Amino acid sequence: MKPNSARILAMIGFLFLLSACANPTSTPVVLNATVTVSIPTLTPTIAPAETIVPTLTAAPTLTPTIAPIQTALPTNTVVPSPTDKPTITLTPTPPRPPTVDEVLAGCPTAAQVASINADFKMSFEADLTVGKFVCTATQGSVDLTLMQKRAYNILLVAKQITFSKPLPWTDKSLYAWLAGTIKGIRFRSDIPFSYCCQPANTIDIRVADNEYIVLTDRWVDPRSGGGLRDTFVLLVHEARHNEGKPHTCGANDNTIGELGAWGVQYDLLTWLADYTDPAFFVTTGAPSNYVRTLTKSEAENIRKTRFCKPE
Numbered sequence: 001m002k003p004n005s006a007r008i009l010a011m012i013g014f015l016f017l018l019s020a021c022a023n024p025t026s027t028p029v030v031l032n033a034t035v036t037v038s039i040p041t042l043t044p045t046i047a048p049a050e051t052i053v054p055t056l057t058a059a060p061t062l063t064p065t066i067a068p069i070q071t072a073l074p075t076n077t078v079v080p081s082p083t084d085k086p087t088i089t090l091t092p093t094p095p096r097p098p099t100v101d102e103v104l105a106g107c108p109t110a111a112q113v114a115s116i117n118a119d120f121k122m123s124f125e126a127d128l129t130v131g132k133f134v135c136t137a138t139q140g141s142v143d144l145t146l147m148q149k150r151a152y153n154i155l156l157v158a159k160q161i162t163f164s165k166p167l168p169w170t171d172k173s174l175y176a177w178l179a180g181t182i183k184g185i186r187f188r189s190d191i192p193f194s195y196c197c198q199p200a201n202t203i204d205i206r207v208a209d210n211e212y213i214v215l216t217d218r219w220v221d222p223r224s225g226g227g228l229r230d231t232f233v234l235l236v237h238e239a240r241h242n243e244g245k246p247h248t249c250g251a252n253d254n255t256i257g258e259l260g261a262w263g264v265q266y267d268l269l270t271w272l273a274d275y276t277d278p279a280f281f282v283t284t285g286a287p288s289n290y291v292r293t294l295t296k297s298e299a300e301n302i303r304k305t306r307f308c309k310p311e
Ligand SMILES: [Zn+2]
Pocket: 237, 238, 241, 247, 261
């Protein structure tokens, strides 16, 4: 070996040692072995997690399906009948016959008025209810004042009443007897009391503000205990005079049995109480036997006061 080569080798060895000392983290390298290369410890660089921004897909536009509103019902809607429709058997209730007060409250028909006018000449010479028609021809009746209506209705009731036992003084119906006995009825305010017979076959009935025909529509008015029943009985009393039956004991009669005006009045009240249909005489606002009881009581009052020779 040449001296220069020795120097160069020495220099390389020196520099090598110098570099080994300069890097303390390096693994020492043994020169007489395989060259060992110092490998630096790598600190891995981790990339930050990527923030994922989702891509929004636009919501689809929804088109609602709305059923159209029906604005009108079909005109030809047919409701089907159920096939198993129950059969309802109705037992018809026959209409209840009117009571006496219902007859008296109503208006007689034009035909009824005509029928009564054919049997009686009705003369309304005084009328405290004049000025207003309570029944009219346009209603199917006749133009009638309140008192006129009551007069016709009393005779209408006379037509309807039937007795379960014959009347003591006639074998006719009450109305037929009355129509056969007198021909006219005068309503007058110029007489102090009712009487018979002026003119012939005509009875004269007093009209005053204390007479029932002016006071009430009721057969027996619970407010007074009297009513059109009393006017009805009065017509019969006066009509009986026209059959040759004047009073035989002053203003009274001797006996019930002679069947004068008072005897007929007593009998009529008794027959009304005992031999008529009680349902016909039911009156509003009073017990069911009210009319019968008062009528019986009135008959008894006549019996006690109107006969000179009690039997
Ligand atoms: Zn008399």
